[in-house]
Amino acid sequence: MPPAPRVTSPVDPGFWRSPLRGPWLTSVLGVVLLAGVTVLFVTGLLSYAAYNPNLSPVNDKTPDKGLLGFYLFDWPTDPHWLYRLNQGLHVTVGITLIPVLLAKLWSVIPKLFTLPPARSPGHALERVSLLLLVGGALFEFVTGVLNVQLEYLFPGSFYPLHFYGAWVFFGAFVTHVVLRLPQVVRLLRERGWRQRLRDPRPEPADEADEADEAGEADEAGPVARRPAEPTVSRRGALGMVGAGSALLFVTTAGQTVDGPLRRTALFAPHGGGDPGSGPNGFQINKTAGKVGVEPRDTGEAWRLVISGPRGDVRLSRGELLQLPSHSAALPIACVEGWSTSDQWWRGVRLRDLAALAGFDADPPGVLVESLQRHGAFRRAALRDNQVRDPRSLLALHVNGEDLSPDHGYPARIIVPAAPGVLNTKWVSRLTFGEL
Known part of the structure; x- marks a missing residue:
């Protein structure tokens, strides 16, 4: 038997050998992100509206919004916990989705190296939306996490950066969903959820042939042509992603809710810090010393x-x-x-x-x-x-x-x-x- 050809470049399909990559896994992760990113975008817009930026320039950290200000409204005072719920949900969901996002990027990364870059106008649009989607997702998640932990990393600039970045990302996200959702729904309906998940085997080598026959190899997720020996099952892979998200949830959600979870919020504001005890013993964002009040x-x-x-x-x-x-x-x-x-x-x-x-x-x-x-x-x-x-x-x-x-x-x-x-x-x- 002749030796397998040597592969050294990521543009060669043989470079990517994980037997787990395929339309089904990519589609499942995509459905989770579809729900989560929608929540992030809506709660993010509500957060900007809460600042009442149309009221006065001093509140407006996103100048020249133009048509992007269509969603603004007079922010209410009832219920009194409204902003607490909205922003807690925004940050907690965002951090919890990080393992899902990374897994999704891992599942489709071979597509970023596919040659030729564009085979048709439709394919070119899909590739551009994919690049904007990946770049926008990384930008939004990275800047969001850094702002949670390092308040002064973006002095005066976080609001416009995150706001305009969100619109670029969500525009690419919507384009991607429009192009892919019908196929994802059909694929998951035909191949099922429980049956695939219960199958202990990783995605089989002939998945590539199945994807080719269905026209899905490049459309929903690449499949290894020369798959390596599996080291984890499909169920195990999703389990690791879920466990990572659960861990981040437990170490984040406590910063918003009361009770025992507050003590587990290791990802809490700027790395935490004990605010002390007594009547004034609750969280402080900026101290008098930091802002020059003597x-x-x-x-x-x-x-x-x-x-x-x-x-x-x-x-x-x-x-x-x-x-x-x-x-x-x-x-x-x-x-x-x-x-x-x-x-x-x-x-x-x-x-x-x-x-x-x-x-x-x-x-x-x-x-x-x-x-x-x-x-x-x-x-x-x-x-x-x-x-x-x-x-x-x-x-x-x-x-x-x-x-x-x-x-x-x-x-x-x-x-x-x-x-x-x-x-x-x-x-x-x-x-x-x-x-």
């Missing part, structure tokens, strides 16, 4: 400036404490996916401060400015519906004690269902009116 800025000389039709009103913290106070149980939820449980906040209602500024009825939106010297969202705008909500406070206390310096002493904003960065800390000025 003790002298928040001492006895601090004054809150309230601007409106009646001019400027300046109040010390002691004078704020003399105003009618109210309480609200609200969480803090951030774009990185982490959130706190409901904390008990107490302070002055924003709508009461709007009345001091001259808006006795129907208070408008407000521009909030912070003492922080650097970092994103030194200024943030809130809508009129957020100002009017009776749970929206200029908080002075949390869980029965004064705010700590890292939680925004001497005063911070707390608004139901708003992203954490809109709950401005170290507030120095409130300007009610046109934004």
Whole structure:
């Protein structure tokens, strides 16, 4: 028997020898990604809408959206856990899908080296969409994970990068689904789910011939022409992918939910970190030291400036404490996916401060400015519906004690269902009116 030809280049089909590659495995992984990526895209758009970017340029981290802003709407304040659920789902699903994405890329990687690059206009479109799909997927997942772990890696640029990258990726994703979904449905219907999964053998060598006869060899997933000896079964391969996703879920989901899972959130915000105990012992995103807020800025000389039709009103913290106070149980939820449980906040209602500024009825939106010297969202705008909500406070206390310096002493904003960065800390000025 003559020796097998030597293969050294990935453009040679014989270079790829795994007996597991084939239309069935690729299709199963694709169906999982179809559901997961759809959830990611929808929750991602909702996350951008929650920032109310149409309200004021200070909130808009994705300029020149044009037609891409069609989905924006006035973000509600009910239910108060809305952003916590949305962003927790977005980040947790994204991280959980990483093993599925890598397995899917592994299953189709020979197609990236197929020659000739394009055999027809339709094939050329499919190849371009595949390149955009792979590049877009890697870009979105890598930047998303890095932002979760390294907040300051993309100072001021993460929002537009992730936003526009998502549109490129999802456009390629939709094109790919339109071209492939009918065939995937037919293949899975004909070959079944349970029967294939229960078959302990890896994809057989004659799978290539079957794929050729069905016209699927290049369409749904490449099949090895000279398969190597199997080292794992089809069931085992999917089991490893599922176990990887389950492990990432367990080490991520706890950053959003309460209970024992919070202790297992090793993938939690920026590598975790113990926020301490006591009334102020809950997660902190940015500390006073990181943003340049010093003790002298928040001492006895601090004054809150309230601007409106009646001019400027300046109040010390002691004078704020003399105003009618109210309480609200609200969480803090951030774009990185982490959130706190409901904390008990107490302070002055924003709508009461709007009345001091001259808006006795129907208070408008407000521009909030912070003492922080650097970092994103030194200024943030809130809508009129957020100002009017009776749970929206200029908080002075949390869980029965004064705010700590890292939680925004001497005063911070707390608004139901708003992203954490809109709950401005170290507030120095409130300007009610046109934004």
